Amino acid sequence: MATRIQFENNCEIGVFSKLTNAYCLVAIGGSENFYSAFESELSDVIPVVKTSIGGTRIIGRLCVGNKNGLLLPHTTTDQELQHLRNCLPDQVVVQRIDERLSALGNCIACNDHVALTHPDLDKATEELIADVLGVEVFRQTIAGNILVGSYCAFTNRGGLVHPHTSIEDLDELSTLLQVPLVAGTVNRGSEVIAAGMTVNDWTAFCGSDTTATELSVIESVFKLREGQPAAIVDDMRKSLIDSYV
Amino acid sequence: MRLEKCWFCSSTVYPGHGIQFVRNDAKVFRFCRSKCHKNFKMKRNPRKVKWTKAYRCLHGKDMTQDSTFEFERKRNRPERYDRNVTEQTLKAIPLITKIRHERQKKHITNRQKQGKTKERERDAKELEQDIQMLPKKDAILSTQKTKVVVKVSQQQTEENLMEE
Numbered sequence: 001m002a003t004r005i006q007f008e009n010n011c012e013i014g015v016f017s018k019l020t021n022a023y024c025l026v027a028i029g030g031s032e033n034f035y036s037a038f039e040s041e042l043s044d045v046i047p048v049v050k051t052s053i054g055g056t057r058i059i060g061r062l063c064v065g066n067k068n069g070l071l072l073p074h075t076t077t078d079q080e081l082q083h084l085r086n087c088l089p090d091q092v093v094v095q096r097i098d099e100r101l102s103a104l105g106n107c108i109a110c111n112d113h114v115a116l117t118h119p120d121l122d123k124a125t126e127e128l129i130a131d132v133l134g135v136e137v138f139r140q141t142i143a144g145n146i147l148v149g150s151y152c153a154f155t156n157r158g159g160l161v162h163p164h165t166s167i168e169d170l171d172e173l174s175t176l177l178q179v180p181l182v183a184g185t186v187n188r189g190s191e192v193i194a195a196g197m198t199v200n201d202w203t204a205f206c207g208s209d210t211t212a213t214e215l216s217v218i219e220s221v222f223k224l225r226e227g228q229p230a231a232i233v234d235d236m237r238k239s240l241i242d243s244y245v
Numbered sequence: 246m247r248l249e250k251c252w253f254c255s256s257t258v259y260p261g262h263g264i265q266f267v268r269n270d271a272k273v274f275r276f277c278r279s280k281c282h283k284n285f286k287m288k289r290n291p292r293k294v295k296w297t298k299a300y301r302c303l304h305g306k307d308m309t310q311d312s313t314f315e316f317e318r319k320r321n322r323p324e325r326y327d328r329n330v331t332e333q334t335l336k337a338i339p340l341i342t343k344i345r346h347e348r349q350k351k352h353i354t355n356r357q358k359q360g361k362t363k364e365r366e367r368d369a370k371e372l373e374q375d376i377q378m379l380p381k382k383d384a385i386l387s388t389q390k391t392k393v394v395v396k397v398s399q400q401q402t403e404e405n406l407m408e409e
Binding site: 077078081082086090094095096098102 | 246247270321323324325326
């Protein structure tokens with residue numbers, strides 16, 4: 001089920017955290033509230049790790065990972081790399097890659113089976129992604145935006161994309177990823193989905209600005225709500241999305 | 246903190262030293278001092294500048310390939326922390342640097358040994374060809390190496406003296 005939280009009075013949760021099915025990375029903040037929110041939900045199931053990447057707190061947008069591995073940019077220091085390797089379970093492969101586009105979280109969106117990448121990504125990086133994360137890689141754009149990692153968030157059960165994605169694009173992506181997709185917003189109309197929320201197969205965290213309608217859309221598309229009849233979801237879709245561009 | 250290599254001369258850049266330049270294609274160039282930075286701005290190729298490591302390795306002046314260099318490679322896939330491994334590594338590091346320095350010195354002495362033999366050959370040839378260049382006295386001296394002792398009977402010499 002979805003929780004609403006803030007990082008130091010900022011609603012962009014997806015920037016300061018990274019949530020997967022095997023681990024959770026959290027930025028080092030001024031107060032412990034952010035970390036406690038994740039810890040209370042997740043700590044008995046998966047490790048919640050406080051970290052920085054290259055000395056910065058924007059870890060959600062710099063790294064990308066799933067239950068098989070974690071990819072880090074070349075700006076990651078050796079000490080941070082070692083810290084992550086020590087804290088994460090052994091099945092998770094931690095790898096630092098040399099890539100011109102160093103904000104991997106903005107360029108790559110992935111779940112445990114499929115990854116969407118920035119069309120300008122290096123061939124070598126694409127192979128590394130396929131190898132470390134164990135996924136099939138597709139070069140795609142979302143609603144004309146090349147930063148696929150920021151404008152969509154998807155898991156093994158569902159996905160949320162940029163609100164201005166056309167129906168054809170939505171269907172195409174849905175068949176590629178093999179998950180149901182919905183075009184929606186987060187944090188009171190913010191189009192940058194992945195920056196506003198983090199999600200895995202059983203929980204989601206959104207910014208505190210997220211409206212109840214947005215939250216219910218999220219809960220339904222990612223199947224976080226147990227045993228809700230589908231009819232309600234369809235009704236909601238009509239009320240939420242007024243036009244397809 | 247990481248000890249980087251200067252892009253131009255390949256010496257280590259310690260924290261608090263040098264300049265880092267990031268080009269528009271996101272390639273980072275690190276320089277140890279303004280000398281290297283200014284040479285870079287002049288668009289000089291380090292492979293052609295005599296005092297850089299790049300030149301020396303390219304022209305075989307310094308040791309290039311050795312197993313001791315493999316220890317200092319940058320690794321992108323870390324291993325879980327193990328206290329024993331760390332202890333062994335810390336003990337091994339000064340040994341490895343010592344061995345590397347020895348091998349580098351050996352490489353240079355081997356390189357210069359060939360010069361010594363060539364010098365001896367050249368000197369022998371010069372002695373053979375240009376012996377006339379030396380003044381007569383020295384030339385004779387050079388040919389007369391051993392002293393030959395000639396025995397003269399004492400009576401004869403006394404007679405000579407008496408005559409004179």
